[in-house]
Structure formats: structure tokens, C-alpha cells
Amino acid sequence: MIADRGRLRTMLASLVRTLHVGVLADCFFDPGTAACLKQATNIDGKMPLTALCKPTRCPNACITARHRPAWSRSAEDATTLLKEKRLSPLQRTTVKQDLQRIEAVLDGLDRRI
Known part of the structure; x- marks a missing residue:
């Protein structure tokens, strides 16, 4: 999710969530909705799995x-x-799809700046 300042303030105001700073995104970790935890097995679920992050x-x-x-x-x-x-061809298609996703994030950020 691309957050504007208002949403970021709201999320920071919540005492229930802990902010985990990341390179591609920050994480307001909630084990119940964390996509990274749904991909893993044998985990304690107390921390985000940054290597599996899909921001x-x-x-x-x-x-x-x-x-x-x-x-x-x-x-x-x-x-x-x-x-x-x-x-x-399969690798090319995968990279193109990933580039489209990345460009969508950049477009969203540019609209907010």
C-alpha cells in the first residue's frame, strides 16, 4: 500500500502495531494479515519475515x-x-510483469509527491 502522510500518522498512532523499517516498504506487522507468514511453515509469527515480503x-x-x-x-x-x-520467453514474461508492478508503485508514489 502506498501511504500518504495522513494514513501514515494514523498507523503510527496505533499502539497495537509495531513499525518494522524496510528497504522497499515499512511494515506495520499484524500476524493475522501478514502475507509473509502465509508463505512460511514452522514459524513463531512474532516478527515479519522480510525475505518473503511482498509489499x-x-x-x-x-x-x-x-x-x-x-x-x-x-x-x-x-x-x-x-x-x-x-x-x-517465460523469464522475459516474468520480468515484464514484475516491471509493470514496479512502475505502478512508482506512479503511485509520484502522484503523492
Whole structure:
């Protein structure tokens, strides 16, 4: 979720949630709705699993302007990878879909800035 300042203030005001700072998004971890926990087995569920984070698909994620440089680098990396001639059609399709997701995040951030 791309958060504006008002939503961010509201989320920070809640004493129930703990903010976990991340590179692509911050996480207001709630084990009941955490997408990362749904992908894992044998976990205690007390902390987010940042390696499994999908910030565009998790209601706990908060993407702000501070995260824009990392998303921008991801878009550049995907664009560079698409220039590689040895990608299989399946790999090319996957990278293109990921680039579309990244560009949607960047567009959302740019509308809020």
C-alpha cells in the first residue's frame, strides 16, 4: 500500500502495531494479515519475515517516498535484464510483469509527491 502522510500518522498512532523499517516498504506487522507468514511453515509469527515480503500484496506494508530510490533501482535492473537476449520467453514474461508492478508503485508514489 502506498501511504500518504495522513494514513501514515494514523498507523503510527496505533499502539497495537509495531513499525518494522524496510528497504522497499515499512511494515506495520499484524500476524493475522501478514502475507509473509502465509508463505512460511514452522514459524513463531512474532516478527515479519522480510525475505518473503511482498509489499504490493500485503496490507501491512507501507510504501512512502523514502522507498522510491529502491523501487527506481529495481525498475532500472529489470529494464537492463530485458535487454539480455538469452532470456527464455517465460523469464522475459516474468520480468515484464514484475516491471509493470514496479512502475505502478512508482506512479503511485509520484502522484503523492
